[in-house]
Amino acid sequence: MFSLWSNNKKQRTISRINFVYIEDDSYTYTGKPFEPNVIVVDVEGNRRFEGKDFNVEYKNNVNIGSGKIIVRATGNYSFYEELTFSIITPYVPAPSKISTSLYGYDDIKVSWSKVADADGYYVYYKKSSSSKWSGPKYTTSTSYKLSGLSDGAKYYVQVYSCFKDNLGKINRARSYRTSSGIYTLKKLNNPSVRKYSKNYIKISWNNISGESGYQIARSTKKSSGFKVIKSTNYKYKSTKIKTTRNRTYYYKVRAYKVVGKTKIYGPWSNVKSYKLK
Template sequence: MKKLTSILLSAIIMLTAVVGFDLAAYAAGTSASDAQLISLNTEYSDTLQSGKLGKQFNFYQFVMPETGNAKIKLDLYDSVYKSFCNIYDSDGKEIYDLRGIYNRAFDCYKIDSEVALNKGIYYISISNYSIDGFNLNYGGTYYFSVNYMQKLTKPLNLKLSAQKGAKIKAKWDSVNSANGYQIYYSRNKNFKKLSAKKIVKGGKKTSYVGKNFTKGRKYYVKVRAYKIVNGKKVYGKWSSVKSVKCK
């Protein structure tokens, strides 16, 4: 691990120890091949080296225990250039390119982004350099963390009722942090073939009346919550399956 020699940084570490926040100074790798493994939900501190005509990268590795969301937080101080944070999958393919925004109040470049990731191993690189590639890298000190977000739970208490006009009403309990719900309808209890599906927008909307079903037929229904992360829907687990005979 790199030793923090700055009195200011030492003071910060002492302060965080007092208040109980988990902070660690860490020696990053210089490529994915020697990336250092970090723990989720832990804040780390390190520095970027200054140099000429090059991009300075620090590499880390982390593991997502389950498919879900991760909050990437990075504060870069004492830097002329903005911060870059890139996330790669286990094959080395870049899947996210995050860029810092200058925060005048804290005099640093900040990244605070939520990303959707599958279960598995990932690499994260931290850097700061000029876009044109012809200026000096002035380095800087940064603090960062990869925080695992609680995944969406499955909707509970799904209830169905057949209504006149070949309609089926579904009701369920709301799911925390959901942006909406997806409903599947099928005449097969294993949902091998769908009769209909519907997206219900809004996390607080917990009922929907489906139309145009066949009278006298039995339908199976299930619901799952979703959350929007970087413009994409990330789904939680399905509810229990319920059935109703259409009027």
């Protein structure tokens, strides 16, 4: 394919040059220098020869980016051309599997399968409500922990394979794998407490996405002495609790998520007081 045409205004020759080009202007990075073959043809259709009619100099012809070829005429010809070509990212497979799990209520652990040709991995993440990916986070491991995320948000994670070039620079490959969505746990809104019957109160809360269940804690003090008195699964957003009449109790609720054999707890809600009369 034709890359560049010569500037005929600079020619003062016995025979004019018609065009200068390279046959291929795109190459995949290998770590070795590329020296594309330069073809020079005069107006009579005759091909001219490197070393006799022109010289070639290559620049930036190893690493990913734009390479340059400088062509200078010799002998009976007078022309100068700068041709460019691209060195593109090689194909490195993406991880075949990727999984995410909570390891804290607002922390996500992402794991993936090892890629034999990868020198490392870039991890990106974003909320489902956002179009912008955050990152990258680089690691040579096959897992990474994302900490301090937003509470009660759905996240997606992408993992790219990476490779090092001759300069030691980490480059992102073209292939990647995206996880399914995962929710962080959030702090519940203030629970509501009301009379249910003579000896029972009813405590209610708003369900949140991604939870496995809820815990209710109670104390006779506002800021200390709380004990978990009941647990419910994710299907419930209220429960009744037996209590002593004419005594003020303080209540709070939190969500939890079961990951494997571990329960991960969200933050407690604000405290709500109630006296059953």
